[in-house]
């Protein structure tokens with residue numbers, strides 16, 4: 001893939017403020033400006049797109065276009081427009097969803113007529129059609145191809161794999177791997193040094209999540225580049241297996257912390273009122289307000305169930 005001047009400038013502008021995407025994005029949000037569409041190449045025709053919502057991954061080689069996740073409808077459209085401009089309108093061979101959440105699938109509708117196939121784990125498909133605790137969108141482009149463990153495709157010069165390693169952030173998470181580029185999109189299995197959303201209503205489990213991260217690391221090369229669903233302010237949305245291991249250890253530390261509080265006789269209210277950063281994981285910041293999808297609430301319910 002050739003890097004256009006606009007790509008180069010966008011990437012350089014990002015690099016100039018310290019190799020991060022979130023800081024300029026945050027500044028724009030604070031100034032009330034819309035988020036900017038940015039395409040960032042990683043390697044061998046694979047890159048990532050950021051605007052608003054979970055990070056989108058893409059493959060654009062001379063013979064194929066693959067998109068992983070779709071953000072929200074306007075952002076999905078901006079991504080598709082940018083890819084069409086660069087690929088001379090050759091369309092999208094596969095749109096693959098990492099899981100069902102709206103900030104990753106809301107933009108699917110913008111790919112209607114452009115995406116030849118839409119792929120997701122069977123549970124992600126089910127949850128897109130009937131989201132636990134949420135409203136299904138009135139108009140949506142749903143998956144037409146589902147899998148339970150692994151799905152593969154040879155597309156252009158690349159081999160793409162989607163694999164489910166077990167219940168974690170939801171019960172339908174998949175890691176999408178571009179095998180020849182050696183790049184893997186983790187979806188929301190990876191929050192880079194940021195407290196995660198834990199969707200217990202959709203089958204999430206913190207202990208399962210730790211196992212899934214171990215399995216994902218073991219199933220990839222040492223030098224695989226991973227794309228993350230989200231990152232804390234100022235931190236990158238790509239990185240190495242060291243980040244995955246760090247996040248796995250954080251999940252273990254949250255469970256151990258809550259277990260110790262319960263053993264010490266603290267009530268549910270007392271535990272969920274705790275806000276101070278976790279010792280050893282201060283970069284994640286303070287815990288947020290208790291809610292059904294926050295990490296402390298989910299850890300408490302998992303430890304006491």
Ligand SMILES: [Zn+2]
Nearest residue numbers: 099101188197
């Ligand atoms: Zn999610």
